[in-house]
Amino acid sequence: xxxxxxxxxxxxxxxxxxxxxxxxxxxxxxxxxxxxxxxxxxxxxxxxxxxxxxxxxxxxxxxxxxxxxxxxxxxxxxxxxxxxxxxxxxxxxxxxxxxxxxxxxxxxxxxxxxxxxxx
Amino acid sequence: xxxxxxxxxxxxxxxxxxxxxxxxxxxxxxxxxxxxxxxxxxxxxxxxxxxxxxxxxxxxxxxxxxxxxxxxxxxxxxxxxxxxxxxxxxxxxxxxxxxxxxxxxxxxxxxxxxxxxxxxxxxxxxxxxxxxxxxxxxxxxxxxxxxxxxxxxxxxxxxxxxxxxxxxxxxxxxxxxxxxxxxxxxxxxxxxxxxxxxxxxxxxxxxxxxxxxxxxxxxxxxxxxxxxxxxxxxxxxxxxxxxxxxxxxxxxxxxxxxxxxxxxxxxxxxxxxxxxxxxxxxxxxxxxxxxxxxxxxxxxxxxxxxxxxxxxxxxxxxxxxxxxxxxxxxxxxxxxxxxxxxxxxxxxxxxxxxxxxxxxxxxxxxxxxxxxxxxxxxxxxxxxxxxxxxxxxxxxxxxxxxxxxxxxxxxxxxxxxxxxxxxxxxxxxxxxxxxxxxxxxxxxxxxxxxxxxxxxxxxxxxxxxxxxxxxxxxxxxxxxxxxxxxxxxxxxxxxxxxxxxxxxxxxxxxxxxxxxxxxxxxxxxxxxx
Numbered sequence: 001x002x003x004x005x006x007x008x009x010x011x012x013x014x015x016x017x018x019x020x021x022x023x024x025x026x027x028x029x030x031x032x033x034x035x036x037x038x039x040x041x042x043x044x045x046x047x048x049x050x051x052x053x054x055x056x057x058x059x060x061x062x063x064x065x066x067x068x069x070x071x072x073x074x075x076x077x078x079x080x081x082x083x084x085x086x087x088x089x090x091x092x093x094x095x096x097x098x099x100x101x102x103x104x105x106x107x108x109x110x111x112x113x114x115x116x117x118x119x
Numbered sequence: 120x121x122x123x124x125x126x127x128x129x130x131x132x133x134x135x136x137x138x139x140x141x142x143x144x145x146x147x148x149x150x151x152x153x154x155x156x157x158x159x160x161x162x163x164x165x166x167x168x169x170x171x172x173x174x175x176x177x178x179x180x181x182x183x184x185x186x187x188x189x190x191x192x193x194x195x196x197x198x199x200x201x202x203x204x205x206x207x208x209x210x211x212x213x214x215x216x217x218x219x220x221x222x223x224x225x226x227x228x229x230x231x232x233x234x235x236x237x238x239x240x241x242x243x244x245x246x247x248x249x250x251x252x253x254x255x256x257x258x259x260x261x262x263x264x265x266x267x268x269x270x271x272x273x274x275x276x277x278x279x280x281x282x283x284x285x286x287x288x289x290x291x292x293x294x295x296x297x298x299x300x301x302x303x304x305x306x307x308x309x310x311x312x313x314x315x316x317x318x319x320x321x322x323x324x325x326x327x328x329x330x331x332x333x334x335x336x337x338x339x340x341x342x343x344x345x346x347x348x349x350x351x352x353x354x355x356x357x358x359x360x361x362x363x364x365x366x367x368x369x370x371x372x373x374x375x376x377x378x379x380x381x382x383x384x385x386x387x388x389x390x391x392x393x394x395x396x397x398x399x400x401x402x403x404x405x406x407x408x409x410x411x412x413x414x415x416x417x418x419x420x421x422x423x424x425x426x427x428x429x430x431x432x433x434x435x436x437x438x439x440x441x442x443x444x445x446x447x448x449x450x451x452x453x454x455x456x457x458x459x460x461x462x463x464x465x466x467x468x469x470x471x472x473x474x475x476x477x478x479x480x481x482x483x484x485x486x487x488x489x490x491x492x493x494x495x496x497x498x499x500x501x502x503x504x505x506x507x508x509x510x511x512x513x514x515x516x517x518x519x520x521x522x523x524x525x526x527x528x529x530x531x532x533x534x535x536x537x538x539x540x541x542x543x544x545x546x547x548x549x550x551x552x553x554x555x556x557x558x559x560x561x562x563x564x565x566x567x568x569x570x571x572x573x574x575x576x577x578x579x580x581x582x583x584x585x586x587x588x589x590x591x592x593x594x595x596x597x598x599x600x601x602x603x604x605x606x607x608x609x610x611x612x613x614x615x616x617x618x619x620x621x622x623x624x625x626x627x628x629x630x631x632x633x634x635x636x637x638x639x640x641x642x643x644x645x646x647x648x
Contacts, residue, residue: 056238056242059238065183072631072634073194088205088620092612093208110290111474114516
């Protein structure tokens with residue numbers, strides 16, 4: 001019984017050490033993140049990709065009027081692409097013609113519109 | 120055997136109305152993007168050259184208003200493409216291989232070029248060099264302009280289909296020359312006229328907003344208003360004159376390839392040599408005139424020889440009227456233009472030849488199980504020969520009555536006059552503002568002029584939209600000139616479905632327009648801070 005208890009304690013200790021290392025690594029990552037992205041460093045010292053990322057990251061974070069405009073764009077795009085397109089604007093030929101026979105379908109549609117055809 | 124129109128006729132009108140509504144709505148945003156884009160780029164160029172932070176603040180102010188308009192206009196054009204697939208499926212299939220290419224390029228150029236550089240324009244003030252930022256602003260404007268090129272190429276092809284060949288097997292028109300389509304002289308004229316007229320709208324907007332600040336005696340914005348007004352007036356005057364010149368070129372091209380449109384624009388029932396240009400006439404705006412029996416529009420005031428000069432570049436040039444086109448006439452170069460009756464007969468032959476050819480191919484396939492599309496046989500060639508000889512008038516085979524070939528004259532007539540009248544007024548208005556500036560008169564004290572500047576803002580939109588009314592109503596009954604009329608282009612769908620989406624769009628667009636105008640007015644009231 002004592003042996004089992006000692007073995008369990010050993011495993012628990014190993015797991016604790018393991019998670020402790022993960023937390024340390026995460027703290028290092030957060031600290032590195034802050035160092036890279038939140039500490040003002042001269043932009044010219046960073047790579048192009050870093051500067052490009054910051055352009056968008058800082059730009060979107062600092063938006064004021066832009067937030068309202070983006071919200072309106074998001075609502076509009078949702079209404080247009082999800083509501084209108086899916087519910088009201090199906091692909092007419094795609095829905096009504098057999099695959100590979102679209103030309104025959106259109107030919108039939110066009111023939112319906114002729115005023116008279118001599119046979 | 121006679122087939123009457125077997126689709127819901129109301130579906131045609133509702134589909135047209137829906138497309139018109141969405142196109143008109145989309146065109147509320149595009150001219151301001153192009154016009155204010157140019158002006159904000161000029162202002163930032165002044166900042167770049169002088170280093171004066173006043174110009175930076177001014178450019179940022181107009182860029183803010185540009186951004187509001189840009190955001191509101193996003194995705195409004197995509198609805199038109201949805202309508203092609205649903206309401207105009209025959210049209211989409213018939214010409215999609217050609218029409219789709221410039222539309223796709225327009226979408227790609229708009230998406231990548233504008234969205235890339237507009238981000239640098241807004242986010243990059245403290246992050247990129249002044250030169251790169253200036254380049255980004257100009258490239259944003261250029262991206263929008265190039266995008267406009269491609270949509271105008273697509274529309275121009277509808278007015279003057281070139282660079283294509285019909286494939287009777289796939290029932291599609293196929294592009295034979297991309298350059299013929301992209302650089303069609305019709306497209307070039309339309310592009311310059313449309314873009315330059317958009318600069319007028321932008322200039323009127325800048326002048327109107329500046330005038331409002333002066334009217335309200337806003338001290339913080341006073342200097343910005345004066346200098347913006349000056350730049351707006353310079354751009355406006357150059358653009359107004361440019362629009363007149365390019366408009367003249369466009370009318371000359373229309374006379375060559377769409378004579379019925381010109382006849383409708385002028386309410387010219389009976390043509391001839393030494394034709395006068397109608398300034399105004401008492402034409403009933405609500406009903407089609409009796410062009411067959413009336414000599415000319417009532418109470419017509421005309422400029423002598425004006426139409427012959429406009430249409431043919433000579434005083435005694437022949438300009439056909441509606442009745443001449445319907446009855447047939449001889450062009451100046453000696454070519455005989457057949458009568459409407461003959462075109463309809465030849466169109467029916469082309470349609471019958473196409474049906475006959477496709478039946479022959481289908482029968483061949485059914486008989487021996489093989490696909491004979493690739494094989495060249497005498498029987499196939501004989502049927503194709505009839506189609507080729509009459510292909511030019513294919514669309515006419517769908518016309519039941521010659522009267523269908525005449526667009527609704529009052530809309531063309533009055534929209535053209537509204538456009539030209541307001542365009543001429545803009546030239547005088549901008550010239551007067553610059554004259555006052557040259558004479559160092561205090562514009563801020565001229566309340567009537569400032570109010571006029573504000574009133575001309577909705578007039579600029581009306582002028583711009585009127586141009587599109589002429590372009591599109593004048594092309595009726597064709598979706599593709601001479602090739603496919605609206606009655607053959609529209610899908611066989613119930614009119615109630617189209618009517619429902621029409622009212623949905625009206626509600627959606629009105630709400631969005633109210634939101635945009637309120638955001639825009641709020642930012643204008645906020646001023647430069």
